[in-house]
Amino acid sequence: MKKIGIMSMQRINNYGSFLQAYGLKKIIEGLGHDVQFVDYEYEKCIADKRKKRSIFEKLIYNINIVKFLKKKIIHKQFKEMYRDSLMNIGVAEKNIRPNIDSLVIGSDEVFNCLQPYPVGYSRELFGKNYENKNVISYAASFGHTSYEELIEYGIEDEIKQMLASFKAVSVRDNNSFEIASKLLPSSKININIDPVLLYNYSKEISKYKILEDNYIIVYAYEHRLNSNEEKYIRKFAKKYNKKIISIGFYQRIADKNIVCDPFKMLAYIKNADFVITDTFHGSVFSIVNNTQFATIIRNSNKNKLDFLLDSLKLGSRKVNELTDIDILFNKKLDFNETNKIIEKEREKSIKYLNNNL
Secondary structure, rough: EEEEEEEEOOOOOOOOHHHHHHHHHHHHHOEEEEEEEEEEOOOOOOOOOOOOHHHHHHHHHHHHHHHHHHHHHHHHHHHHHHHHHHHHHHOOOOOOOOOEEEEEOOOOOOOOOOOOOOOOOHHHHOOOOOOOEEEOOOOOOOOOOOOOHHHHHHHHHHHHHHHHHEEEEEEEEEEHHHHHHOOOOOOHEOOOOOHHHHOOOOHHHHOOOOOOEEEEEEEEOOOOOOOHHHHHHHHHHHHOEEEEEEEEEOOOOOOEEOOOOOOHHHHHHHOOOEEOOOOOHHHHHHOOOOEEEEEEEEOHHHHHHHHHHOOOOHHHHHOOOHHHHHHHHHOOOOOHHHHHHHHHHHOOOHHHHHHHH
């Protein structure tokens, strides 16, 4: 039995970050290892690419004082729930540079070095301070970072040197593969599925019975849905007499904004009539539960979502025009081919972990 550390995004407050970290931990434990989560040291932000809303936009969005107060309550409840969920999987005090045999960096956007604070350009996410350990990545993503930006910000050579010390590099999307291939020999780079697809959550989901029915789930970060999208989704739900439920993120168009633990969230997804999302993990949650869904494609998510959906033969679930939502709701999806692909990818990923840990 080896001591394995996972350096991931588990402390980022969203369901995807939690479940990918939890899933990877369970898989590696299943291979017979002792697993702990490892924290990285935050470093400065070198390029904050978030779109900042003006004071006017913030005022307009929060002009309804009742909804504003409800949003604040949801935020507080989610933060408390997330803290408790982390403690349940052994994440409490910061665990910096523990005594381990191997370090697995990933999954999620651990290579997205142009992230804003608190992550910033953390070089420990590229193996710094672990040069004397066996270091690999698993299903890592560069997110919105491009190779040209690595050059622009003068960090290309440093990242190349750090990644060169990895025993093996695994990414989760083609964009990340192409960036890594410009830094390392392509023979050293693998593409593997996200841990939420790798692990089977059926045992965790089975503990919950969802009494709610006749609902659709909108799974999107706050403020990402524009007013036209909100109006269309509201009209769509009314047309089919469906309640709108948002889980984890406050949506002003939702009939119910729910806070629950990550596994109950998956149970809600499994029981839903339809899921509308614009996120990577919102799509993944739908896929692992074989729930009918539609994914809104944006410039900011196109790289990772195009690869995810196309590689799983689910390109037909992309929403490029809002009217596609109605079409996809009435076009039932057979997940049989997708499930077979996932099974093959699971075998490939477990082999990768076994060979390199």
